[in-house]
Amino acid sequence: MKRFSGLLSAVALSAGLAFAAAPAMAQQPPAPPSVKQSTPAAIGYAKEILTMKNVQVMYAGAVPGIIEKTKTGLLQQYLNYQKDLDEVAVIVAKAYAGREKEIGDGMAQIYAAEFTEQELKDLVTFYKTPLGQKLLTSEPKAINDSLQYMQQWAQQFGVQVNAxxxxxMKKRGKDI
Incomplete structure (x- = not known):
């Protein structure tokens, strides 16, 4: 589902890349913030919902993106090591292949903590209905179009505010 990808992939990837410049602090992934324990069934329903929404598209490039961002940062400091860093990037990419799955698992835990098991089950059932399918298909476009509208509005409003x-200021005798 390309639906969520355009809107959220940029947000998620940019957020992930922002942290890439910082040195690795821990070897295991962080736990999602303040997430209560959920049942395996609730997490399963949450994963099913996230799959229906195709959210994995938004973080599919996180690992290669962070590796590339890190390599680029290192190249700025160690330009004479470009060949070595290019080769090491391939090794690091192989070592960390599949780690983006941790993002999906964390997201499922967050969903499972936010909704009850029954609510998640009901959402799965809803998303399988014609209206649920339409929501899955149409909502990302509506969100994207809304964001574009907000940007256009903000630009036009900014011109008015500037004027x-x-x-x-002109009333005060100061032309700016």
């Missing part, structure tokens, strides 16, 4: 600032 108002200039007008108020």
């Amino acid at each position: 108002q600032f200039k007008a108020e």
Whole structure:
């Protein structure tokens, strides 16, 4: 499902890449923030919902992206090691292949903590209905279009605010 990908992949990847510059602090993935324990069934339903929403698309490139970002950062400091860093990037990519699954597992735990097992089961049932399928298909476009509208509105509003600032400053005898 390409639906969630456009909107969320950029957000998730940029957030992930932002942390790439920091040195690795721990060898195991962090636990999702303040997540209560859930039943295996609840986590299973949450994973099914996330699969239906195709959220894995938004973090599929996280591992290669973070590796590339880290390599690029190191290249800025050690330009004379480009060949070695290129070779090491391949080794690191192989060593960490599949780690993006941890993101999906963490997201499922978060969903399972936010909703009851019955609610998750009901959501799975709903998403399998024609309306649920339409929501899965149409909502990402609606969200994307809404975000684009908000950006356009903000740009136009910014022009108006800027003009108002200039007008108020002109009243004070200061042309800006």
